[in-house]
Amino acid sequence: MNPIRKRRVFSILFVLLFSVSGISLILYSLNSNLDYFFTPTELKDRNIPSEKRIKVGGMVLSGSVERASSKISFIITDYENSVKVVYEGIVPDLFKEDSGVVVLGVLRNKTIYAEEVLAKHDENYMPPNIEMNNDN
Amino acid sequence: MFNFAFNSLYEALYMNGHGLYVWSVVILVFLSLLGFFIGYTIKIKKIKDKLNEPN
Amino acid sequence: MIKKFIHQFASPKTYLYQVDRFYSYIFLFSIITYIISITWGLLYTPEDFVQGNSYRIIYLHVPASFLSQSLYIAMAISSVTYLIWRVKLAAYLVIAIAPIGAMTTFIALISGSIWGIPTWGTWWQWDARITSTLILFIMYLGLISLHNSFSNHEKADKLLSWLVIVGAINIPIIKKSVDWWSTLHQSASITLTDKPSIDPVMLYPLIGSITGFFGLVICLVLLSSKYQIFIREKNKSWVKDYV
Numbered sequence: 001m002n003p004i005r006k007r008r009v010f011s012i013l014f015v016l017l018f019s020v021s022g023i024s025l026i027l028y029s030l031n032s033n034l035d036y037f038f039t040p041t042e043l044k045d046r047n048i049p050s051e052k053r054i055k056v057g058g059m060v061l062s063g064s065v066e067r068a069s070s071k072i073s074f075i076i077t078d079y080e081n082s083v084k085v086v087y088e089g090i091v092p093d094l095f096k097e098d099s100g101v102v103v104l105g106v107l108r109n110k111t112i113y114a115e116e117v118l119a120k121h122d123e124n125y126m127p128p129n130i131e132m133n134n135d136n
Numbered sequence: 137m138f139n140f141a142f143n144s145l146y147e148a149l150y151m152n153g154h155g156l157y158v159w160s161v162v163i164l165v166f167l168s169l170l171g172f173f174i175g176y177t178i179k180i181k182k183i184k185d186k187l188n189e190p191n
Numbered sequence: 192m193i194k195k196f197i198h199q200f201a202s203p204k205t206y207l208y209q210v211d212r213f214y215s216y217i218f219l220f221s222i223i224t225y226i227i228s229i230t231w232g233l234l235y236t237p238e239d240f241v242q243g244n245s246y247r248i249i250y251l252h253v254p255a256s257f258l259s260q261s262l263y264i265a266m267a268i269s270s271v272t273y274l275i276w277r278v279k280l281a282a283y284l285v286i287a288i289a290p291i292g293a294m295t296t297f298i299a300l301i302s303g304s305i306w307g308i309p310t311w312g313t314w315w316q317w318d319a320r321i322t323s324t325l326i327l328f329i330m331y332l333g334l335i336s337l338h339n340s341f342s343n344h345e346k347a348d349k350l351l352s353w354l355v356i357v358g359a360i361n362i363p364i365i366k367k368s369v370d371w372w373s374t375l376h377q378s379a380s381i382t383l384t385d386k387p388s389i390d391p392v393m394l395y396p397l398i399g400s401i402t403g404f405f406g407l408v409i410c411l412v413l414l415s416s417k418y419q420i421f422i423r424e425k426n427k428s429w430v431k432d433y434v
Contacts, residue, residue, distance in 0.1 A: 005275055005276065008274055008275045009275055012271060012274060012275070012356060015353065015356060015357060016356060016357075016359075019357045019360050020360055023360050023364075027364075031372075034319050034371075034372045035372050035373045036316070036317075036318035036319065036372065036373050036374050036375055037373055037375075039373070057373060091312070092309075092310070092311065092312030093243075093309060093310075093312075094241060094242065094310050094311070094312075095312075099241070102375055116313075117312065118311045118312045118313050118316070118375060119310060119311055119312055120311065120375055120377070121241055121242065121310060121311075121377055122377050122378075122388075123377040123378050123379060123380040123388050123389075124241075124380070124388045124389070125239050125242075125246060125249070125380060125388070125389040125390060125393050126239065126240055126389070126390035126393070127236075127237035127238070127239070127240060127390060127392065127393075128237070128238065128239075128240040138231075138235055139235065140234060140235060141234055141235060141236060141237055141238065142234065148234055151243075151244035151245075151247070152238075152243055152244050153309075154243060154244040154245040154247075154309055155244070157245055157248065157305050157306065157308060157309055158233065158244065158245065158247050158248055160305060161248050161251050161252070161301075161302045161305050161306070162229070162233070162251060164251075164298060164301060164302065165251045165255070165298055165302070168294055168297070168298055169407060169411075172290075172291065172294060172411050173410075173411065173414070176411065176414035176415055176417075176418060177414065179418050180414065180417060180418050180421065183418065183421045183422065183425070184421070184434045187421065187425055187430065187431060187434045188434055
């Protein structure tokens with residue numbers, strides 16, 4: 001390879017290395033701030049000031065959903081720790097026990113008073129009658 | 137595997153309430169593709185005509 | 192040797208004649224594949240056990256997202272080729288791909304938003320995947336407007352290529368965002384290493400729709416690069432012979 005082109009290759013590699021290390025440093029320092037939500041364990045480990053709006057995500061503990069008129073309460077768990085959520089309003093169609101959920105709200109007396117409840121689904125896609133097909 | 141998933145045309149359009157979301161995305165994608173294909177065809181034709189003009 | 196080969200193969204003239212030769216075959220193959228796969232996915236696959244019918248948006252959203260990243264990678268490869276070997280065709284390709292990349296990213300964002308309404312219960316959240324895809328969209332728009340603002344094409348080509356290479360860092364970030372951070376967006380259903388977590392009856396039309404969309408987008412890139420060649424080489428004698 002001729003020297004001019006060699007120099008170009010090196011300068012490209014240099015710029016690439018520079019931008020990669022720069023971005024990695026930024027991402028590394030921002031790391032936890034880039035998380036979209038806290039898990040109940042992270043919530044327990046950190047001292048979150050009350051009245052601060054936070055997002056908490058995890059699974060809806062089965063058997064924990066209680067509905068009373070327009071109010072709904074349930075427990076979010078990451079199977080290590082869990083936190084109670086109280087919400088008034090309509091939950092998304094995909095909200096159900098044993099499936100993912102992300103709530104936005106304030107923490108008061110170990111209970112989250114949610115303003116928003118979002119459903120988080122996983123990457124699995126399959127037809128509803130898949131178990132039946134397996135039995136046959 | 138190749139069974140029609142719906143019982144009627146109406147059901148296929150309605151999709152248990154999700155039809156609006158699904159079909160609007162279908163329209164978005166088809167219009168975008170169509171627009172780009174037509175757009176580039178016209179652009180190429182225009183510049184070809186211009187190059188063909190005797191100077 | 193390499194240089195001679197690249198310059199011969201990548202001469203805009205040879206490229207243009209090859210495009211004309213293969214364009215209609217690629218177009219025909221991809222439009223048939225795409226329409227069959229979309230019809231199959233939208234009407235002939237069973238609904239999803241969790242999401243019901245709204246999951247069918249996957250057949251439009253995933254191909255667009257996949258292409259939005261692939262096109263950027265193609266731009267980055269062209270940029271490197273241009274910067275090292277000064278192949279003009281590569282520079283034309285960079286600016287030819289940008290608007291199409293912007294279009295696919297736009298489709299990915301909008302279809303994702305629409306999909307989010309019935310499933311997540313929101314149309315927009317600032318999670319890592321969605322935000323990094325928005326950044327990709329802004330980058331495409333920025334590259335296009337930057338190129339338009341230059342009157343000196345060669346200067347624009349060089350600056351654009353450098354910026355494309357620097358911005359390429361966003362691609363692995365988009366790809367890995369769902370693994371590195373907690374996001375509302377679920378992780379990938381199809382990966383190279385693991386068994387897909389999507390049932391075969393839904394997977395086959397998805398692969399078909401990705402293939403078809405890929406082909407259609409390649410056709411758009413061919414048209415767009417043809418246009419760029421005309422714009423940039425309009426004073427060359429072979430172009431006058433061609434048209």
